Amino acid sequence: MSFSAQDKTGVIKDYATFEGDTGSTQVQVAVLTHRINNLSTHLNGNKKDKHGQRGLQVLVGKRNSLTKYLRTKDYDAYRKLIERLGIRR
Numbered sequence: 001m002s003f004s005a006q007d008k009t010g011v012i013k014d015y016a017t018f019e020g021d022t023g024s025t026q027v028q029v030a031v032l033t034h035r036i037n038n039l040s041t042h043l044n045g046n047k048k049d050k051h052g053q054r055g056l057q058v059l060v061g062k063r064n065s066l067t068k069y070l071r072t073k074d075y076d077a078y079r080k081l082i083e084r085l086g087i088r089r
Helices: 005-015 025-045 050-073 075-085
Strands: none
Touching: 005 025, 025 050, 025 075, 050 075
16 A cells, blocks of 8 residues: 555656656656555455545545646647556546
8 A cells, every 4th residue: 555765756757757857747647646546456455444535535636636737738748648647537
C-alpha cells in the first residue's frame, strides 16, 4: 500500500517535461495515478477500510480537477498523458 520514495522519483523522471520538473500538471497527474492504483489494489483485499475508500475518493477528485485544467490549457499534452496512463475520460 505504501508509495516509496524510489517509486515516486521513477514516476517523476518518466513524466517530467524538463530537468528538475516535479510540479507540472503532467507529473502531478502521473503521481496521483500511481497512488490511486496502489490504493485500489489495497482496497480490493480490505473491503471494510472506509478511511482508505475516502482517501481514494479524494485522490480521484484531485486527479480529475488537474486533468480538467490540463485539458483547457494544453489539449495535445492532455491527450498524450491520458493515453500513456490509460485513464478513461
